[in-house]
Amino acid sequence: MLDAQVSLCMNQYTVVLEPDEDSPEWWAGAPSVVRCDDGTFYLAARMREGRSPRGRRGYEVRILRSQDGLGFEAVCSIRREDVPIGGFERPAILRDARTGLFKLYLCGPWQDGPWSILKLDDVADPRDFRAATCRPVLTAEASGLAGPHQFKDPFILYTRNRYHMLVIGTDEVERTYHFASDDGDRWRSTTEGPAFDCASWHDFYTRPACLLPVGVGYLFVYEGSHVTWPDPSYNIATGLAFTTDLRSFTDLTPDAPILQSTTPGAYHTWRYSHWLWVGEELWVYAEVARPNNTNEIRLFRLPKQP
Numbered sequence: 292m293l294d295a296q297v298s299l300c301m302n303q304y305t306v307v308l309e310p311d312e313d314s315p316e317w318w319a320g321a322p323s324v325v326r327c328d329d330g331t332f333y334l335a336a337r338m339r340e341g342r343s344p345r346g347r348r349g350y351e352v353r354i355l356r357s358q359d360g361l362g363f364e365a366v367c368s369i370r371r372e373d374v375p376i377g378g379f380e381r382p383a384i385l386r387d388a389r390t391g392l393f394k395l396y397l398c399g400p401w402q403d404g405p406w407s408i409l410k411l412d413d414v415a416d417p418r419d420f421r422a423a424t425c426r427p428v429l430t431a432e433a434s435g436l437a438g439p440h441q442f443k444d445p446f447i448l449y450t451r452n453r454y455h456m457l458v459i460g461t462d463e464v465e466r467t468y469h470f471a472s473d474d475g476d477r478w479r480s481t482t483e484g485p486a487f488d489c490a491s492w493h494d495f496y497t498r499p500a501c502l503l504p505v506g507v508g509y510l511f512v513y514e515g516s517h518v519t520w521p522d523p524s525y526n527i528a529t530g531l532a533f534t535t536d537l538r539s540f541t542d543l544t545p546d547a548p549i550l551q552s553t554t555p556g557a558y559h560t561w562r563y564s565h566w567l568w569v570g571e572e573l574w575v576y577a578e579v580a581r582p583n584n585t586n587e588i589r590l591f592r593l594p595k596q597p
Contacts, residue, residue, distance in 0.1 A: 301553050301591065305361055307576065308336055308353075308588040315556075316341025316348070318586035320578030321381035321444070321563040324360075325393070332357040333417050334576070335384040335395065336588060349379035352397055354417045360574060361590065366418045369397070369411070373422035377403060381444040381563055384417070387475065388449045393417050394475055398443040401427050405441035408458060410476065429458070429470065429478050436480055438462050444563070447475075448502045450509075455537060457486070457499035457511075464489055465496040467513065469537065487513060487540045492547055493530060495523040503566045503573075508535035514562045515548075527562040529577075550577075556584040571595045 310317035321337035338351040351370045355363035371378055376399040383396040392413035401407040408429035411420050431440050439460030446457045454475045460468040469486035470478040489497045493515025501512040511532040516523035528548030532540045551559040564577035573593040578586050 301550065304579075304589040304591050306587055307334070307361070307363060307590050308355070310585050310587065311338060312340070313583070313585060314341060315584035318578065319588050320586045321349075322565050322576040322578065322588050323381065323383045323385075323446075324565045324567060324576050325384050325386055326360070326567060326569065327386070330358070332360045332363070333384055333393070334363055334588075335382040337379050337381055339586075343378070346400075347378040349399070352379050352382045352395075354384070354395075354420065356417070360569065367420050369395075369420060369422045369425075371399070374399075374425050376400065376409075376425075380406075381446075383445045383447045385447055385449065387413060391415075393420075394447075395420050396428070396445050396447060397425065398445060401430070405431050406443045406461070407431070408442050408445050408456070408478075428476055429456070431460075434460075434470075434480060436460070436468070436483070438484065439466075439468065442468070444498065446499050446501055446565075450502075450504065451537075455502070457502060459498050460485070465498050467497055467499045481538065486538070487511070487532065489515070490542070491545050492517050492528075494518055495520070496527065498527070498562075500529060500562065500564045501566045502537075503568075508533055509537065510566070511540055512564055512566055514564075522558070525560065526558045527560050529561050529564060552580040554582055555580050556582045558584070560586060568595070 308319040310319045318339040323335045334355045339348045354367035356366045357363040395411045397409040407427045410428045412424035444459045454472040456470040459465045466485040467487040469481045472478045495516045495518040497515040503510040514529045529550035530544035534540045550561045558580045560580040575591040
């Protein structure tokens with residue numbers, strides 16, 4: 292039922308953020324969203340230009356604010372030269388469950404080395420995030436795992452009295468790894484290997500997008516690509532899985548992705564999605580490909596199941 296409902300809503304969306312230049316390879320994407328108790332939304336997005344070498348094109352993590360989740364205004368900018376760092380990919384923004392302060396995680400090639408998960412100092416207002424406070428909180432060297440040589444694109448959720456991070460770990464391919472933390476700063480792996488591995492249509496990359504609490508467990512939104520797809524490093528689609536314990540995952544879309552761009556260009560990319568309940572609806576923010584080979588952030592709204 293959810294598969295049919297998701298597919299039905301894919302042609303109905305609101306454009307939340309466009310790239311700064313409407314030219315191929317310029318992207319606005321990698322959304323991470325937090326909704327406060329008063330209904331205010333904050334969106335962290337990665338802005339990407341098309342001129343630098345691949346892997347170094349993310350020039351800014353932009354923080355935007357909205358009263359309704361539809362129209363956003365920029366309130367903070369973390370630029371790559373301010374850290375400094377070679378480039379950014381997906382950020383993660385959330386609120387501390389105990390202090391109410393906002394947390395912001397980044398990822399990039401720390402000190403020109405391997406990609407690592409980074410964090411800024413917590414703040415009471417997202418306008419006050421400062422690039423100068425950026426520091427690594429998860430590196431391949433300190434992870435305790437033998438496989439991945441770098442980490443990127445965290446999704447972080449506070450649940451079961453701990454912070455849980457699903458993150459891309461890269462060796463020859465990109466796989467999903469799971470770390471946990473009591474404070475959001477010190478992380479430890481929950482498994483000795485990938486938490487959700489490459490298989491079937493996602494046999495080239497298998498990456499985490501989101502964990503959505505759904506009663507007795509969690510809907511795990513993942514993304515990936517097939518080795519035969521054109522440019523599978525960037526031609527990314529989305530699938531669904533389910534877990535009750537955050538350790539064992541059941542693939543709900545093993546044969547084919549459930550979500551691809553309905554406005555493809557060179558890529559059918561539909562990725563970096565963040566799913567959250569808003570009243571009686573399920574809101575999904577995602578980075579989606581446009582016909583001219585640019586990407587934008589779109590909001591999709593699904594009615595809650597009866």
